[in-house]
Amino acid sequence: VLYLIWAYIPETWLFSLGLTYWPQKYWAVALPVYLLVAVGIGYILLFGINMMSTAPLSSTHTITDTYAKKQQQKKFQEEAIPALRDIPISEVNRMFFLPEK
Amino acid sequence: MAEERRFRSASGAPIALRRRQHSASCRELAVRGPRLQLRSLSAATSAVWLAAYGLFALSENSMVLSAAIFITLIGLIIYLHFVKIDQESLLVIGSLGIQVTSSYASGKESTTFIEMGQVKDVVINEAIHMQKVIYYLCILLQDPEDPQGVSEVVPLFQSSKPRLDCLIEVYKSCQEILEQTNTAPQSS
Numbered sequence: 001v002l003y004l005i006w007a008y009i010p011e012t013w014l015f016s017l018g019l020t021y022w023p024q025k026y027w028a029v030a031l032p033v034y035l036l037v038a039v040g041i042g043y044i045l046l047f048g049i050n051m052m053s054t055a056p057l058s059s060t061h062t063i064t065d066t067y068a069k070k071q072q073q074k075k076f077q078e079e080a081i082p083a084l085r086d087i088p089i090s091e092v093n094r095m096f097f098l099p100e101k
Numbered sequence: 102m103a104e105e106r107r108f109r110s111a112s113g114a115p116i117a118l119r120r121r122q123h124s125a126s127c128r129e130l131a132v133r134g135p136r137l138q139l140r141s142l143s144a145a146t147s148a149v150w151l152a153a154y155g156l157f158a159l160s161e162n163s164m165v166l167s168a169a170i171f172i173t174l175i176g177l178i179i180y181l182h183f184v185k186i187d188q189e190s191l192l193v194i195g196s197l198g199i200q201v202t203s204s205y206a207s208g209k210e211s212t213t214f215i216e217m218g219q220v221k222d223v224v225i226n227e228a229i230h231m232q233k234v235i236y237y238l239c240i241l242l243q244d245p246e247d248p249q250g251v252s253e254v255v256p257l258f259q260s261s262k263p264r265l266d267c268l269i270e271v272y273k274s275c276q277e278i279l280e281q282t283n284t285a286p287q288s289s
Contacts, residue, residue, distance in 0.1 A: 054229050057237060057256040062228045064251065090222045090241075097225065097269050098276060 003028075063089050108267035110134070111235050116261050118270060126195030126281055130271050133188045134261040137181070137206060149173050182207040186260040193275055195282045199223075199240060201257060213255075215240060217282060221251060223275040225268050236265045238272065 007028040055061040064086070074083040103121040110116050114135050121129045153169030156162075185206040192200040198216040205211075221243035227236045242253040263271075 051231075057228055057230060057239075057259070058254050060251050060254055062226055063241070063254060069250065089224050089226065093222075093224045093272070094276075097272050 106267075106270070109264055111233070111262040111264055114261075116263060116267070118263070118267050120270070120274060126278055127193070128274055128278055129190060129192045130274055131188055131190035132258055132261050132263055132267070132271075134186065136187070137185060142177075146173055149176075178207075181205065182209060189258050189261055191257060191271070191275075193278045195278045196285065201255075203260070215242065215255065218245070219243065220279075223272065223279065225265070225272050226254070235262060236268055237262065238268050 068086040071085055073085065076082065103119060105117055105119045107115060107117050116135070117133045119131045119133065121131075123129060149172065150169055153165050157165045182205060186203050187206050188204045190202050190204075192202070194200075196217055198214055199220060200212060200214045202210055202212040219242045221241040223238065223240050225236055226239050227234055230237075237259075238257045240255040240257065241251045242255065244250060244252040
C-alpha cells in the first residue's frame with residue numbers, strides 16, 4: 001500500500017507534507033521491471049544449472065555411487081526372498097542382452 | 102568375412118554397422134555415419150552468402166563479400182577436419198586389448214588403445230544426455246589394485262550414436278571375445 005501511495009502521488013504533494021527523503025520516482029517503474037526480468041532469467045538459469053549438473057557420459061556416477069560401493073552382502077537363505085541390493089551393471093547387461101530369443 | 106547391416110542413429114540418421122572377423126579372437130566392428138549431404142552444404146553456404154549480401158547492401162562495403170567467401174571456405178575445412186566423423190570402429194583383440202579409431206571426413210584418424218588388463222567389461226549403459234535418455238556402449242576400466250571397482254568409463258560411438266538394436270549386436274560380439282579372454286587363463 002505504501003508502495004502504491006508513493007508511486008502515484010506527485011512529488012510536490014509529498015514535499016508539502018514534509019516527507020522529502022523518498023527515492024526517485026524512476027524506481028517505481030524500474031523495480032517491477034527488474035523483478036520480471038530476474039524471473040525470466042531465473043527460468044533460463046535453472047535450465048542451465050540442471051544441464052550442467054547432469055553427470056557427463058564418461059563419469060562413473062552413471063554406474064554406481066558411494067552407497068552402492070559400501071553395501072554389505074547378506075547371506076543367501078533358503079526359501080526367503082533375496083535381500084535388496086544394487087546389482088552390478090555387467091550382470092544386468094548379461095541378463096538383458098545376452099540370452100537368445 | 103564381413104557383413105554389413107543398416108541401422109538408425111539416436112537422431113534418426115541412417116548408419117551402417119560392418120562386422121569383420123579377422124580370426125578366432127579378433128573382431129572389428131565399424132559404424133559408418135552418413136556422408137556430408139550436398140543439400141545441407143548448399144543450404145549453409147547460401148545462408149552465409151545471402152546474409153553477407155544483405156550486409157553489403159546495407160553498408161556498401163565490398164570487403165563483406167570477400168570475407169563471407171573466406172569464412173565459408175575456412176569453416177568448411179574446419180568442419181571436415183575436426184567435427185565431421187565418418188566412421189568409428191572398434192577392434193577387439195582377445196588377450197591384447199581394444200582399439201578405438203575415429204576417422205574424420207578429411208581423412209584424419211585418431212586412435213586410442215586400451216590394454217586388456219585395464220578392461221573390466223564392455224557394457225551398454227543408459228544416461229541422460231541433452232534432454233534425452235540414450236543407450237550408449239562403454240568400456241569399464243578397472244584399477245589394478247581394486248579389481249571390483251570401476252575406475253573410469255570410456256563411452257564409445259559418441260558421434261554416430263547408434264540405437265539399441267545396433268548396440269546389442271556390438272555388445273554380443275564383444276562379449277564373445279571377452280568371455281574367451283576371461284576363461285582362457287583358467288583352461289591354460
